[in-house]
Amino acid sequence: MSASSASSRKTLSKIACNRLQKELAEWQVNPPAGFKHKVTDNLQRWVIEVIGAPGTLYADETYNLQVDFPEHYPMEAPQVIFVPPAPLHPHIYSNGHICLDILYDSWSPAMTVSSICISILSMLSSSTVKQRPEDNDRYVKNCRNGRSPKETRWWFHDDKV
């Protein structure tokens, strides 16, 4: 993890480029329900529109996810944040950072952008209360220097939401 977090902005390796092209092609044929990839010519940063699932607290609300790919994707996790305004959720900070294990320690190259999206939507859908994490202010203040969420040591203590 050390040498190339998403914030270092190195260009994609050949193998990363190759993989992302395949992922994008697959996405275009078979996008996850509730998500829309906003087409740009930048393979290294995807912006994805999310629509809250019907029957949940976020029904019909629209948010944007920003996905930045590191040089050694998929060996390293992409950086995934909500573009503020981020949904009000106990695991989502107001600066858009998301507390979700698969984005950090539990990332595996077997996962895809599409599987991340599905996990995020499921995290939104299972929420029973619209509120920020308890430590939101402290955390967001700490991130003012432009720190990437991948440089945070996350604690994943709650697997209910």
Place this chain on the structure above:
Amino acid sequence: MQDQDVDVDVADAAKETFTSSETDDWKKYKDDDIMQQHSAIQAEQAVKVPFLGDKEPLSSLEAEYHLGNSIVLEKIKVLSEQYAAIRRTRGDGNCFFRSFMFGYLEHILESQDHNEVQHIKSNIEECKKTLQSLGYAEFTFEDFFALFLEQLDSVLQGSEDSISHDELLCRSRDPSISDYVVMFFRFVTSGEIRKRSEFFEPFILGLTNTSVEQFCKSAVEPMGEESDHVQITALSDALGVPIRVVYLDRSSCENNSINVNHHDFIPTSREVGNSDVSKTTNRPSITLLYRPGHYDILYPK
């Protein structure tokens, strides 16, 4: 024992210290400090131990314990009757897979056993089908499979792409190859466990109290997750490659006699290549030394 832990698994030891401290202590540390310290420890470990070290005489193992536990020293003596050398691997959670990678490719390089290569290739083809049938998107694993097959072909001599032993060692130390091969094994292992989930479920429940799927997601597929009996059994079965694991720890027998235990993982579900287990010694071609939390490669005399 302490010596060993410090030498072998600095990063893991550090991880434990951090996570076991209580939240109150935590507030003293800023994330930045901890992350920096953590990556500093990893970097230090990287300088000290490459992914795979050079072959060392078994006496270097003895030297490691010179002030240590007498049972371990006795056991090393017993080991040295059968084994000549050790090759250390980095304690980064991938040591089992990395040891297996090097042990297997080195074995093929030295034996030039084309039958074995055919045999593993047909098993790899099966693994691919397993992953497809489990619903893995092909693009998630195909690059990793291709990279391993490339390494397999290149250790066979006589083609333009053939590589020497030195080059094999170089590649095994290069993350852009080595980590990909480790990940290939993780895919294969996960596929095998999920495919035979009824068989593996009781072992997994005993270990972690999680479902087979959760186990694969959290303890097999992410890089850096350590391997245990379940993973070794699955990999050995899936690829049809027997593996011997020799256990070196402080336990002693009832009558105070010193024995070094080993366990042979012999693939059950697939046909084993004839040459995998030498007929005369009935011994797997790949031998790993296990010390609590870590695997290295052992070389028989």
